[in-house]
Amino acid sequence: MIPMVILMILTALVPMLLQAMISRRAFNQTQLEAKGIEIQNQCVILSNRMTRSGYMTADKANNVSLDAQMQTIADLYNGRIVIVNSSYKIMTDTFNLSTGKYYISEEVIRCFKGESGSSFNKEGGYFYQTIPVYDPADEKKIQGVIAVTASMENVVSVTERVKS
Numbered sequence: 281m282i283p284m285v286i287l288m289i290l291t292a293l294v295p296m297l298l299q300a301m302i303s304r305r306a307f308n309q310t311q312l313e314a315k316g317i318e319i320q321n322q323c324v325i326l327s328n329r330m331t332r333s334g335y336m337t338a339d340k341a342n343n344v345s346l347d348a349q350m351q352t353i354a355d356l357y358n359g360r361i362v363i364v365n366s367s368y369k370i371m372t373d374t375f376n377l378s379t380g381k382y383y384i385s386e387e388v389i390r391c392f393k394g395e396s397g398s399s400f401n402k403e404g405g406y407f408y409q410t411i412p413v414y415d416p417a418d419e420k421k422i423q424g425v426i427a428v429t430a431s432m433e434n435v436v437s438v439t440e441r442v443k444s
């Protein structure tokens with residue numbers, strides 16, 4: 281009798297525990313994807329505004345509002361935005377650490393070739409996104425790249441709260 285009760289309890293608990301694990305993973309993945317899409321949308325909007333204003337070729341004094349918008353987006357996502365020109369030189373850095381230095385990475389090179397990309401670094405807990413900035417005169421020519429690094433700490437903490 282006792283082995284039968286234990287067997288019945290196990291057959292009920294094991295599927296429930298498996299379902300909880302699968303649901304938690306799906307929830308985490310959904311949260312990460314939603315945050316990534318949100319960041320990507322903000323970057324596309326920023327890229328379009330930069331293209332329309334001629335940000336990559338204009339005088340920095342004329343782009344104070346775009347710089348302020350970049351800083352706001354970076355602060356909102358607890359991250360960093362770096363604008364790289366076609367010479368791979370950093371024009372703008374929201375951390376004000378690397379302006380004037382060179383930024384050559386696989387993602388930036390691919391973005392200059394027309395391949396926007398995004399990735400999530402699980403160990404570091406951050407999301408990385410690259411978006412091209414086009415030439416206002418020739419919408420097919422890429423003048424620069426927006427490279428965004430955003431913290432996913434809040435998504436991970438929400439997932440941990442759901443887990444517990």
